[in-house]
Amino acid sequence: MFMFIDGLRFQPWIGANYFTGGRLLLIGESHYLDDEDYSEDFTTVVIRDVFLTRKEMGTLFFKNTGSLFYSDDYYKIWDEISFANAIQIGFPDAKSQPGVQEIKTIAPAFKLLLNDLKPTKVMVLSKRMWNHWVPEDNGKFVCHISENGKKSTIWEYYYDGGKCLAMGIKHPSWMFGNSHVSWKPMVDQFLAM
Numbered sequence: 159m160f161m162f163i164d165g166l167r168f169q170p171w172i173g174a175n176y177f178t179g180g181r182l183l184l185i186g187e188s189h190y191l192d193d194e195d196y197s198e199d200f201t202t203v204v205i206r207d208v209f210l211t212r213k214e215m216g217t218l219f220f221k222n223t224g225s226l227f228y229s230d231d232y233y234k235i236w237d238e239i240s241f242a243n244a245i246q247i248g249f250p251d252a253k254s255q256p257g258v259q260e261i262k263t264i265a266p267a268f269k270l271l272l273n274d275l276k277p278t279k280v281m282v283l284s285k286r287m288w289n290h291w292v293p294e295d296n297g298k299f300v301c302h303i304s305e306n307g308k309k310s311t312i313w314e315y316y317y318d319g320g321k322c323l324a325m326g327i328k329h330p331s332w333m334f335g336n337s338h339v340s341w342k343p344m345v346d347q348f349l350a351m
Contacts, residue, residue, distance in 0.1 A: 288326020
């Protein structure tokens with residue numbers, strides 16, 4: 159499903175069952191582009207036409223993200239969730255780091271995603287972004303969460319017509335081997351809240 163959100167350069171991936179299911183929104187950091195020429199549905203194209211068609215990818219991000227939910231089938235979750243990267247400026251490669259200009263795009267994108275996708279839960283897939291760049295002005299701290307040696311905070315965010323719970327975890331590209339297994343109990347605890 160493709161949905162256009164005015165104000166976003168990179169439109170979100172919306173799984174076929176997102177609006178009829180639990181409305182879980184996953185937010186990553188950024189896209190890596192070979193050039194400036196890309197379409198608004200770049201995120202959807204990467205997930206639908208590359209990852210879900212089981213083509214070889216240079217990143218473990220999508221596989222590890224899927225394994226946080228279904229360890230035996232890392233493709234399954236992508237029909238159930240929505241996904242977007244918060245930084246609205248593409249980077250040339252994975253070694254690129256966001257500067258002030260890129261970081262300034264996170265708060266507006268975060269708020270647009272909440273208002274338009276109306277999630278019940280949000281997982282930010284980057285501890286760095288969660289701890290330093292996600293806006294706090296439309297949310298409030300709820301509690302700390304800890305499971306299997308992993309820790310995060312839970313926030314409640316408000317958007318037009320509703321609210322959601324949110325937490326941040328380690329960037330899935332940095333979950334090497336089976337280390338995603340150690341994060342799964344905390345993800346499960348959060349989803350059960």
